[in-house]
Amino acid sequence: MTAVPVTTDRMKFLRLALATDAVVTGGNGLIYLAFAGPVSTLLGPDAGLLRAIGGFLLAYGAAVALVAGHRTISPAATKAVIAANVIWTLGSVASVVTGAIGFTTMGAVWAIAQALVVAGFAELQIIGLRRSRTN
Numbered sequence: 640m641t642a643v644p645v646t647t648d649r650m651k652f653l654r655l656a657l658a659t660d661a662v663v664t665g666g667n668g669l670i671y672l673a674f675a676g677p678v679s680t681l682l683g684p685d686a687g688l689l690r691a692i693g694g695f696l697l698a699y700g701a702a703v704a705l706v707a708g709h710r711t712i713s714p715a716a717t718k719a720v721i722a723a724n725v726i727w728t729l730g731s732v733a734s735v736v737t738g739a740i741g742f743t744t745m746g747a748v749w750a751i752a753q754a755l756v757v758a759g760f761a762e763l764q765i766i767g768l769r770r771s772r773t774n
Contacts, residue, residue: 650712653767657707657720660760665700667753668693682746699723717768724761728754 671678671693675686682689706716731754734740735747742750 649771650767653712653717653764653771654707656760656763656767657703657712657717660720660724660764661700661704661707663700663756663760664696664703668696668698668700671696681743682749683743684740684746688740712771714768714772717764721761721764721768724757724764728758728761731757 671689673693675689675693678689679686684692703720706712706720709716731750735742735750740746740750
């Protein structure tokens, strides 16, 4: 099957879903980088791990912003963002369930809350991709 490029008139919802994801993700990354110590105390994971996660989130947010910023949004790139968001969601839940990262109670609540937000972004991006392909 040939990929159908997303046209400008039908991509506003998708562009907004991607751009919002990019801003929230990048902002979260900046907080983890700038305030790793206090966030570590509050949430539980080691400050070094939070800095690494922050760097990843900052880079990922920039990549999602690039996808959102193209005149024609690539369906393949959008699907990659959706897949990454699903993986992040599942990984976040698994990290709480297994206790592997050492979350405090507040950290576990935060991890599940942000997993729900990321899952919401994935759902909005799926809806946006579908809308962009229909008349």
